[in-house]
Amino acid sequence: MNPTLASRLANIAPFHVMELAKLATELERSGRSIIHMGIGEPDFTAPAPVIEAASRAMADGRLQYTAAIGIPALREAISAHYKDVYKLDVAPSRIIVTAGASAALLLACAALVEKNAEVLMPDPSYPCNRHFVAAFEGRAKMIPSGPEQRFQLSDETVREHWGVDTRGVLLASPSNPTGTSIPHDELASIVSTVRGKGGFTIVDEIYQGLTYDEAPYSALSLGDDVIVINSFSKYFNMTGWRLGWLVVPPSMVAPIEKLAQNLFICASGIAQHAGVACFAPESIAIYEERKAEFKRRRDYIVPALRQLGFKVPVTPDGAFYVYADCSALSEDADRLTIDMLHQAGVVLVPGLDFGPSTARQYIRLSYATSMDNLEEAVLRLERFFAAYAKRV
Structure with a gap:
């Protein structure tokens, strides 16, 4: 007989970001090339x-x-x-x-x-x-x-x-x-x-x-x-x-x-x-160089997303995320992120995790990855949306 779980667990929702990351990992194991822009983890490590x-x-x-x-x-x-x-x-x-x-x-x-x-x-x-x-x-x-x-x-x-x-x-x-x-x-x-x-x-x-x-x-x-x-x-x-x-x-x-x-x-x-x-001081100097690189990535990816058809109503001033409105591209952010993963090999996450008011309309992108990966992701998404537009 299994133990009875505490009722408070009913108030804890699954973390969909991590579930999507698991799915991406499974695709990688099957040989797919996946660009990860879902989890908020710097691609830099401790200096x-x-x-x-x-x-x-x-x-x-x-x-x-x-x-x-x-x-x-x-x-x-x-x-x-x-x-x-x-x-x-x-x-x-x-x-x-x-x-x-x-x-x-x-x-x-x-x-x-x-x-x-x-x-x-x-x-x-x-x-x-x-x-x-x-x-x-x-x-x-x-x-x-x-x-x-x-x-x-x-x-x-x-x-x-x-x-x-x-x-x-x-x-x-x-x-x-x-x-x-x-x-x-x-x-x-x-x-x-x-x-x-x-x-x-x-x-x-x-x-x-x-x-x-x-x-x-x-x-x-x-x-x-x-x-x-x-x-x-x-x-x-x-x-x-x-x-x-x-x-x-x-x-x-x-x-x-x-x-x-x-x-x-x-x-x-x-x-x-x-x-x-x-x-x-030598560590802080390294961190400040990396901070400048994060800013460079932000300044690339925000206009690129807008060019793809996303709306970015507020340019982020910190962290390494962009919260983008995808309503002009899809009525369902969750479905869109799954399609982008399977068809373009790009991991973005829907607003589902972050609260009901933006769940279906927004996606989050993490630019805590290399500029090469960001540029390749944009190319893949350009091809994806060209085909996506024909389907819908």
């Missing part, structure tokens, strides 16, 4: 100084458990990074090192989300964000947020949708899937409104290092009560190392540490020692 730091840690036998909130050297390096890049004094004592940004979000939701608590977030949003809320029996209230709002919440929409059960907001700037940021003044207004209602503001900043058109800023500039999530996966190109961090108000450090001790013990010790090297 030499980071690899060398990991090797030294292993050679020196620094493989034990660490403190649940991270090694002091890494917390201090992150603090110095906020000072260097954002001109902010963020005490190392407020920084909690985590097993990726996912663990950081899990800890934040474990500390703040109670049963039936409502958390506001934009539709579209990264799907796991609402599932973290659901895992603690809260309710994500997805607010349709179109291109006129840069696919982000505004202070006006927060005020309009705040209800008796609302406890906070969960935002991302720049965002997955849209690559758009919240303007600083708008975010400041949101934080002020939420603070006035006694709620919490969580801001996912894992793509903040990949901001292209304006000087980057951190939501931490808006007050010590703002909770910020960050990661070594995107700007620092360390997806498989599972390393991230969480910045919390001083009053939350001890409760979060207690949760981290019980849920994770600690983040990978090797990854933490390697992470310190991410902030060395």
Whole structure:
């Protein structure tokens, strides 16, 4: 007899991005050439100084458990990074090192989300964000947020949708899937409104290092009560190392540490020692070169998509995604992405994962792949749509 599963699983939807990736892998095994522009994973890997730091840690036998909130050297390096890049004094004592940004979000939701608590977030949003809320029996209230709002919440929409059960907001700037940021003044207004209602503001900043058109800023500039999530996966190109961090108000450090001790013990010790090297000047120089390459790819693929017939109503200013309206090409984004995979060998993902308001109309493209792959993908899609138009 199989065990009875917890009812909360009914609130967790499958991650269609990963399902499509599995299908693409099966096609590759059969001999097909597939260009992957679905999963948001940099094609760059950790640079030499980071690899060398990991090797030294292993050679020196620094493989034990660490403190649940991270090694002091890494917390201090992150603090110095906020000072260097954002001109902010963020005490190392407020920084909690985590097993990726996912663990950081899990800890934040474990500390703040109670049963039936409502958390506001934009539709579209990264799907796991609402599932973290659901895992603690809260309710994500997805607010349709179109291109006129840069696919982000505004202070006006927060005020309009705040209800008796609302406890906070969960935002991302720049965002997955849209690559758009919240303007600083708008975010400041949101934080002020939420603070006035006694709620919490969580801001996912894992793509903040990949901001292209304006000087980057951190939501931490808006007050010590703002909770910020960050990661070594995107700007620092360390997806498989599972390393991230969480910045919390001083009053939350001890409760979060207690949760981290019980849920994770600690983040990978090797990854933490390697992470310190991410902030060395030679490493930052490499990351900035790679950031420039991501911008070059964005500046190629956005007009190329428009030429293919997609609408890109908001040019992404960060991350490595384009959220494109495919309604002029198809009435069903999900069906279109499956056809593009099978017939063109190109992986894009439908809006299905990111919220109901854009599920059938939008697709997400990740340009975290080489320029050669992007150019080849555009050629394949040109041929695909020429034949597609004849069929329909």
